[in-house]
Amino acid sequence: MSDSSTPPVVPATELLEHGLEHEQVVFANDPASGLRAIIAIHSTALGPALGGTRFYPYASTAAALADVLALSRGMSYKAAVTGLDLGGGKAVIIGDPATQKSEALLRAYGRFVESLGGRYLTACDVGTYSEDMDLVARESSFVTGRTEAHGGAGDSSVLTAYGVFCGLRAAAETVWGDHDPAAGLAGRTVGVAGVGKVGRHLVGHLVDAGARVVVTDVSTTALDRVRDEHPEVQVVTSTEALVASALDVYAPCALGGALSDEVVAELSARIVCGAANNQLAHPGVEKLVEDRGIVYAPDYVVNAGGLVQVADELEGFSFERAKLRATRIYDTTRTVLERARRDGVPTATAADRIAEQRMLEVGRLRGIWLP
Template sequence: MSAIWDLRDFDGHEAVHFFHDSQTGLRAIIALHSTHLGPAAGGTRFWHYENRETAVTDALRLSRGMSFKNAMAGLPLGGGKAVILADRNRTKAAGMMAAFGRMVDSLGGRYVTAEDVGISTADMVEVSKQTKYVSGLPISDQGDAGGDPGPFTSMGVYLGIKAAVKHKLGRDSVEDVHVAVQGVGSVGGGVARLLAKDGARLSIADINREHANNLAKETGAAVVGLDEIMRLEADVFSPNALGAVLDKVSIAHLNVPIVAGAANNQLATPEDGQRIFDRGILFAPDYVINSGGIISVGLEYLGDGDVDEVNRRVAKIPERLIEIWQESDARQLPSAEVADNMAQTLLGR
């Protein structure tokens, strides 16, 4: 394996920590991209990686994305991310989350963790028994910020899709707008439900076919195969599963005028932002449209507002997207590049 700083996805990261707990078998990576604006905040992903290089790449890309996401959301937080290397069965051994909590605590507050893929609120409770540098915990009062950040992420993506439909298609409503949703777990499923309530036509795909079928019965969506969802003729493609789904091949086969979804790091390479722009497709930069969850856990950790304040800030996501798209149109630059430039400026880079 190459030295960390020689990897393509190393972007001036402040630190990358590797941890191992012999008692539970826990192996984890915590990447700190930037603490320029505050402690590096970002969730923990529990995932099976085919090799350690893939895990490192994921941690580097995700932590950089969190720096940009927090900066663009106006939060006094830097960017970090943790990945726990799961076995093929994604087994969480007894004491594993407690061990991870001690690892987080050893960084002395430079990193603040929360839920991500494969991690639950209950897992965060176990982590919180070992460290105070954690968010996304159950709420004690209905008006408090906190709890599962997924619904806030879903709401931000839903509002972002509506803004994209207005900007690109000139339509004030998503009624009868055809949205192809890739991944209908906690966040993607929430997006689908909100769109269905507004009368959108949905096509959905998920690795869990039973889960997709159940959601289809609830929303009236059509279920399609995983290999079909990205090639469908539709108004919007909404990627809500794992990242790097937009590459040279898949972009060439997109049959939509809009891409807007919750998945992190949707572009496989920086060049793919130019490719999607060259095809005339409106792209919602992922770390802007999917920032609802970090707004929730960030305000919870900072003690800076209640659920009404979270909702108020989530409602501003479309404004940030419109600003990016307007500059993209004016300067004829990819929206991904425009957003990156804005974030880099906020980070003092």
Template sequence: MFTLMESARLESLHFADDPATGLKAIIAIHNSRLGPALGGCRYLPYTDEQSAVDDALRLAKGMSYKAALAGLAQGGGKAVIIRPAHVDNRGALFEAFGRFIDTLNGHYITAMDSGTSSVDMDCIAQHTPHVTSTTAEGDPSPHTALGVFAGIRATALARLGSDNLEGLRVAIQGLGNVGFALAEQLHAAGAELLVSDLDHGRVQLAVEQLGARPVASEALLATPCDILAPCGLGGVLNSTSVGQLRCSAVAGAANNQLASADISDSLQARGILYAPDYVINAGGLIYVALKHQGEPLPAITAHLTQISRRLTEIFGHAQADKRSPARVADAIAERLLYG
């Protein structure tokens, strides 16, 4: 386990087992040089304990990089709870998790993530103040979408020479809370929308309200467009799909868009500009971090401009160094985290 931690440059790894509620939880703190570690809590049916540990380590590192490049005084951490086949009292399980978090004395702050909700965060908040994205604090999704929209404009300027989105063809893969909010903003800016989602109702809504053109999910990546915006599952950019792309740039809200780091080099070789996912989708993290610190909404909205500024910086370095933006973003994050 220590070898695994050293290879991931992880600061600490914490385990909780509460038979009374069924809680089996892991908290990974990757880096706290810039501030207390902040990261969501996943509640998923992992196939085994090692898979849960691996997920926590990988995601904690991503949160460190995201917070650093977003200009936040936060470190990176992640929690995973192995969802049992049956749980008698979900509220009691998350209350037990809240007590576990509180033993870390503020070194880790949790938030909503896959499989968890604001109601779960409310249960955690009964036993620790080190939690955000509660019901009272509100949904971070609109702020993620705002940041991605600003990032798309920065990407369009860098790749196409103008941040005017009118008439630009944008293909959105995934119309969840963030994807649909992004589609609304792009429509208001005059962009032409191509959309796909496994939920046909969401696609129909985009067609009726935003004049979007529906495209089958399996065909969207190969559809000609100016900008592809992945807003669904991760790993969408792989050795097969990159060869199918017919876009000038990729800029979307999905986490972990690259199946592996070398995919960014393949995009670079094809002349497709890639907006690093953990930079462009940082709006939700900015919202929950600053909300937890008691910042007012105008200050939070103003901080979102950090996203487009950082992307412009990354694109500039990438062009000068003839490297992929993903490689540049990683290098900047590591310099901030490790000196």
């Protein structure tokens, strides 16, 4: 799998504390198929919880739980700040998708999703694809992100990358002050860490915008594919080498925890804007980013295009309509950056406040008027 790094290990006491924010956390174990999975529903204040299914060889159940708790919380905030009438949830399947994924396992997982009665809607994520969702859907009606052949939206990474690019244009305009936002990336050096599903599409947008692109990935297959499509792209050997190089923009597009104290101290980039979820390695990193004069476009703001795409499928999918909605990520990013400047807070704090305000206000109305 190409969009990968090791998720952070969180102490059990901290896991328990974080889990208390969530409405529901459910474990599944099906020995016959080998399914070991966790679904975390963080909030249904705005609607049913929608979030992808991550299939990953976690080192422990604790590591899987840490990931699903953080990811599901991020989905609540992502849906809220994007203006969707959806809550936040996430699922993880513990195992190596290259060797353990099977029809039996995916169908067992579908029955697990179905058992929640629509409180959780699932879709693709790292290690799962639209074809997998077709199998899950044979056991559950609460599935989106299906293949086009089954009336679905197909690969959600397309609009995820497009949304990140829209957010990056907004950040570039804020930092470099160009009246034409696209021109803000022309000639800039953008480092992309992870060129799997989303990063690969993002590279295409950046090259088209005239940026100089430097990439890295743990998968040589992913790197070879990007080089074949864009021979002008430069490849470096590791994320550490990428971070240490001269960049205008750093785009983390692998798994979470990309912005640690050490990375922030090393970065020369003026902007951090990428597709990875939960990029801040720990609370307080956002202040270090701000103190260094780096503009951080909050991950769940800019990477919401995939959520927009699979959510549109619930209405009967239209790519044109979904792309139009994803384009609004530019405006949302501008709003977040402007509010951060106005309130004198880190951009991550500004985004959280906008999302929390909507969850509180709309959630209260749903509690009053809906059964």
